[in-house]
Amino acid sequence: MLEARNVRKTYGGTVALDGASLALEPGSIHAVLGENGAGKSTLMRVLFGLVRPEGGELLLEGAAYRPGSPADALSAGLGMVHQHFTLVPTLTAAENLGLGQGKLWRWTSRRSTNAHLASLASGYGMAVPPDAPVGSLSVGEKQRIEILKALARGARYLILDEPTGVLSPLEVEELFATLRRLRDQGVAVAFISHKLWEVEAVADQVTVLRRGRTVLTGGLACYSRQDLVTSMVGSGPGETRRGAEGVTRPGAPLLLLESLSALGDGGRPGILEVSLQVARGEILGVAGVEGNGQRELAECLVGLRRASAGALRLDGLDLSHLSTGARRAAGLAYIPEDRHAEGLVLPLSVRENLLLSKWGGVRKGLGLLDVAASRREAVEAIARYGIRPADPEMPVSALSGGNQQKAVVAREMSAGPKAVLAANPTRGLDLGAAAFVHSVLRDHRAKGGACLLVSSELEELLEICDRIAVMRQGRVVSVVPPSAGRETLGQLMVGGVRCH
């Protein structure tokens, strides 16, 4: 048995784990449930030696277990399948397995490598094509190889980090069949999930984490679905809080998405026939478990990802075939999810970052920059948005996270956009900075602008949105008012009812 008791871990000021407990038993499948940021991944990383806990204790078969690195965890009999696979795409399945063991310099024929894989795979009832480069295999097959890699090293405790997020429904079935066989052979399986139906389909035991704390644990049979949902998303006062104040009355549609489709990375369907309308004076939220097409949707709107079908209109103008620059000129602002990679050019100064997306405003004839004017604007923006330190020539990399986000917001809002697309704009910010971002979005609404807010934080959406669209597997499955409440949203997000 592998046990974690009262584990605590903080990152900077953020509490990631605050009394998380878990017990994995051989011959059982243990689901770990929780919202984004509930601490599930961190707990698994603690078990696997990737993160060192600050408090609590770990026990392996009754003895103290202190993994200093993944290597320790491996030799103790743990195996972990990450969301991002560590497979070499140009090697075959058999070769990827062979990387882990065998004599270094000895000739190994293809046949014997393949036979090794075949015997291992058939022992666990898994089918894997041995000869094709892994890069050409499906995600489900890659995952199977990862599981085999762990088992080949003698893993008796197998941890899977959100294994179903990347799989098609059919592949999920196959994964579950595999997990059941492993359980029957005495392996302890832990898997992280958001989706209730999956847990119900395959788990024997369940642990629910909320805000880094274990709020429920035990045999699955002991709990109703209602218990699980409630413990996952919490309940009570948050539910009645109505963010949309109900004072502004949305006007005519400003931003229109008409059956927009786009491919995801690696040819997977990214978004499928998404139709949404955002009216003047409205904030439309987009909720969903991460990886269900929200990122693709944002990229598609702003012109970083090509739409394969459908149309996008802003104030009557068809943006579908315009470049990113032209879309911005037409009045679309974009606050990206990853401010370090997409929002800011870190080595450039605050002033230059403010200048990045504004070509009409500051350029004099002959393509010259009006540095004096841009400095004036920068000083003004720094004052208005309270960016600290108030030095326009400071490299933006030297600013704190909150001030960096203020710089992004300042740039996007000072262009006077008609519609704002914000993707997780408060991620990683402290409360004050987050409240500031929210107030900016509310101001924009009050002035009759449209706002599309993509977020994985239900709290945030419930607080400031007028309507909330829920995305699952690339589609908008429903659009509901915030009054529908956390629980309904949670159910819609995780697919409380199975849907294929």
Next chain:
Amino acid sequence: MPLGAGPTDEQIAGADGPQGGTEPGFVASPNSAILSGAGSLALSVGGALAVGALLMVAVGSHPVTAYAALASGALGSSYALTETVVRATPLLFAGLAVLVSFRCGIWNIGAEGQMLMASLAVIWAGPALAGLPLWVGWAAALALGAAVGAGWSLLAGALRLYRGVPEVISTLMLNLIAYQLVSWAVNGPLIEAARSQPVSNPLPQALWLPSLGGTTRLHLGVGLPWILVGLVAFALARTAFGFRLRAVGAGERAARACGVPVGGVVLSTFALSGALAGLAPVTDLLGLYPHRLSEGLLSGVGYQGIPVALLGGLSPWGCAVSALFFGGLASGSDAMEQMAGVSSVSVKVLQAVLVFFLVARPGVGALRQLAKGRGGPSALVGEGDE
């Protein structure tokens, strides 16, 4: 992304490593090589000189004598000074060419080939240009050189943009191809009238740039790169194009998300870099005896643009200073060869060692950090290349 795995401020402060993204191959940004700090700069120069001294000892010369000869050859007389300026001229063009591409995140190491193609074109067109009025002829020759250099560079740019070919490889290949083309031309169609040596005829005398002073090799063209230093500095700091170029080089994804047309900026930068490189040999052909093209015309000037640009901290004015420094080494090395018996090619060792010191400094810092135990196991990186 799991909780707590987001980039911390500490990571960002050190965020000069690979930038991932769509750039084909060789992803690390050249900007990681941007250097600052006068102290460690001096240390690098000193280190290079020390290694050079070892080499001198190895060939039986006294370093002090040799360096004294070098210094007097570079600075010791007014002739020496003019020679330093003359030798700095092509290096400065090369340095600027490398600088603009590195600042845009482009590993263009094809200056050598771009120079060869430019000189080939100008020698070929020389007789036709000689009929033009004086200033027009010079301008036409320079424009032709710049255009051909830009075109040769754009080949690599187009290969990168449309076919994903890393420019490191394509520019190297284009260098070799250009070299063979020049070799063919001076052995074949463009061989001198006497046909005794594999060199071209000299440019028509009508195109020669006037000398600026008696016995020196100073000519009207040595001023050109200095004007360009100012122009490039101005363009980078004060024009929309220069700003976009820097933005793409420092953060391609953010620039793209902000609506900067990255492809166009990259292609334009390839062209600009090639044009700057193309001007170097043309200026020398117009201004310096023997005004002829030969296989050995450049002897690696294009590659030396890299040390020039790096020592100049990838800034135009810094480049100007470092080109003078390397020009002084070049002119001084001839004196050193005569007076101290140390071959002038030893200067290349100084250049190389200088580069090693310059690019190793950030790495040494990072290692020190690692030794302090700050670089523990971070999140498994893996951005969707399964």
Next chain:
Amino acid sequence: MSAPEWSLLLAAALRVSAPLLLAALGETVSEAAGIINIGLEAYLLVSAFAAAVVTQFTQNAWLGLLAGVGCSLGLAALFGLLVVPLRCNQVVVGAAMNLLALGATGTLYRGIFGVTGKVLSVPLLPAVSLGPVERLPLLGGVLHGQNALPIGGLLIAPLLWALLYRTRAGLVLRSLGERPEAADTAGFSVGRWRFGAVLAGGALAGVGGAYLSIGDTGTFIEGMSSGRGFVALAIVIFGRWNPLGVLAASLFYGLMGALQFHVQALGAVLPWGGAIPHQFILMLPQVMTLVVLAGLAGRARQPQALGIPYDR
């Protein structure tokens, strides 16, 4: 062309290809592990020089070979130190390596032998007697009189293929170039393995460089590698990072080079009458490398982690 003429041509081809093959095989190992060295030229030049000098003073070409490989290894260690633990940019360091080698060999050469233009003449490595093999029809003629280095190159290529594609060590190397995390999580030190691959590349290129001076010409001339290091880089791509492909590409290039002499000697003419300038034959491999990379003739896919320092 008669059979003896073919033998001569192919023997010349093997001589031209030997240094390219050895350097390219070394670079294949290093690039498989994710390290690109555009300073391959430096290994060739330094080794050619060291081999010539030591052979001159000891009159023993085998000691010369040892010295050449030793110096090349030293240079590889410097390169490895800069790009692996210090994580310097491989392109910049590689370009500087070339300058270093040109400068160092030139200075030392003139320092030791003066600039009198006296041609250095050193003993060559002895020809290998292959016994019955030399009586084979075409192959015998090609291999007759060759020394150990070209023959060694021909044998090393399949060995390296076996190493890279049929041993676990090869899996480790190839994963370093594609997905270093995979090797790391399997418990291999990315830094040490990459450094080892750089050294292996330096050693092989050193053998190739020594061949230039003490295997083929019996002399040393400043800058005698004359771009072969860059050609070898092209050959690695052309051979698609596979030792057997590299072997084929080197032999092809050797044939082109030998034909070039043939063209110069015989004034070979095109069917329609004009002569082919030999420079156009020499640039063919570079042109084809670009064509291959551009995907116009099948796709060449470079290792995905090539040129990227590893940071976990």
